[in-house]
Amino acid sequence: MFIHIGDDHVIQSKDVVAIIDNSLISSSSIIEEMIHNQRKEKQVIETEDHQAKSIVITNxxxxxxxxxxxxxxKRANMMTTLNKLEDFSEESDF
Structure with a gap:
């Protein structure tokens, strides 16, 4: 399934490693270093207005x-619920 994470970005839920509150970046030198290294590799996608509330880490x-x-x-859980509903709809043959 897919999750819309804002700024017209949609990612596959299976690729999500972690979702972290943006305020936690400064409290962890490991996260800061990881982001710094990924920026060097151009593997970081910033928000358009630079007002990030969370960080989504994928593979x-x-x-x-x-x-x-x-x-x-909530969006990720909604997708799980929709998957379960799809499973039930396939079982009912009228």
């Missing part, structure tokens, strides 16, 4: 998202 790219961790979590 290949780090996205800065204008959406909160809570909103992204």
């Amino acid at each position: 290949d790219v780090i996205y800065f998202s204008p959406l909160s961790v809570y909103t992204l979590k």
Whole structure:
């Protein structure tokens, strides 16, 4: 399934490694170093207005998202719920 993470970016949910609140960047030197290294490799996609609320880490790219961790979590859970609904709809043969 796919998750819309803001700024016209849609990613596959299976590629998501972590979703982190943007305010936690400064509290972790490991996260800061990872982002710095990925920026060197041009593997970081910033938000258009640079007002990121969360960071979405995938296997290949780090996205800065204008959406909160809570909103992204709800979107991911919504996709899981929709998958379950699709499973039930296939079982009912009329």
